[in-house]
Amino acid sequence: MENYTMEGRTYRYYGQEAPLYPFGYGLSYTTFRYQDLVLSPPVLPVCANLSVSVVLENTGLQDSEEVVQLYLRWEQSSVPVPRWQLVAFRRVAVLAGREAKLSFQVLAEQRAVWAQDWRLEPGTFTLFAGGQQPGQKTRAPSEVLSARFSVTGTARPLREC
Numbered sequence: 001m002e003n004y005t006m007e008g009r010t011y012r013y014y015g016q017e018a019p020l021y022p023f024g025y026g027l028s029y030t031t032f033r034y035q036d037l038v039l040s041p042p043v044l045p046v047c048a049n050l051s052v053s054v055v056l057e058n059t060g061l062q063d064s065e066e067v068v069q070l071y072l073r074w075e076q077s078s079v080p081v082p083r084w085q086l087v088a089f090r091r092v093a094v095l096a097g098r099e100a101k102l103s104f105q106v107l108a109e110q111r112a113v114w115a116q117d118w119r120l121e122p123g124t125f126t127l128f129a130g131g132q133q134p135g136q137k138t139r140a141p142s143e144v145l146s147a148r149f150s151v152t153g154t155a156r157p158l159r160e161c
Contacts, residue, residue, distance in 0.1 A: 028131075030060025030096065037129050037145040046120045046153035047161035050106040054129045054145065056092060057099035065093045066131050068102055072110065073134070075124040075148075078155070079115045084134055087127075109158055111151065118158040122151045 036055040044050060056068060068091075071084040087110045094100050111125065112118040128134045130144030 028060075028064060028066070030058055030062040030064040032064075032066050032094070032131060033057045033059050034130055034143055034145050036101075037127075037147050039127060039147050039149045042148075043150045043152060046122055046151050046156060047108050048151075049108055050127070050149060052088075052104040052106060052127060052129070053101060054104075055099055055101050056094060058094040058096050061096050063093070063095045065091055067091050069128075069130060069132065070104055070106065071128040071134055072106065073126040073128070074111075074113070075126060077113055077123070078119075078121060079113050081113055084128065085110070108161055112158045119155055120151075120158055120161060121155045122153050124148055124150050 034054055034056060036053070038053045040051040040053075041048075052070060054068065056066060058064060058066075067089055069086060070088040072087045073084045074081045087106050088104045090102060090104070092100055092102060106127065108120055109118070112120055126146050126148050128144050128146045132144060134144050134146070136144075
């Protein structure tokens with residue numbers, strides 16, 4: 001095999017066609033609402049990590065668990081990249097009528113792209129937080145919040161950070 005590209009071979013690279021049963025597909029015993037997605041700092045140096053917080057509220061009548069998922073999208077990249085990349089997830093139990101504030105770290109290495117070696121590039125990125133993939137259609141109602149952040153500086157190999 002000489003062509004190792006994943007384009008057209010996995011759902012992350014299919015383009016606009018969504019997979020039939022994507023990660024996070026399923027039903028829930030209750031409903032959740034996501035709010036207050038905060039990215040800190042909103043502009044960061046190329047080698048810096050991103051802090052993320054989001055509030056998850058159980059708006060239903062049943063105590064339940066939710067798998068909170070964070071996805072990253074490169075808005076422009078020098079090489080082909082997935083539509084979005086899962087960068088963090090956490091299963092959290094929330095009592096009915098209560099909310100939980102969750103904190104995550106998105107490491108600089110999770111923004112790296114492969115261009116003969118792992119590289120970090122400046123640019124604009126979108127981070128998605130929710131109980132499913134961005135744009136996913138499910139039978140259980142769920143929302144996905146999004147926020148943009150920028151990376152400044154010059155492109156450099158990951159090993160130099």
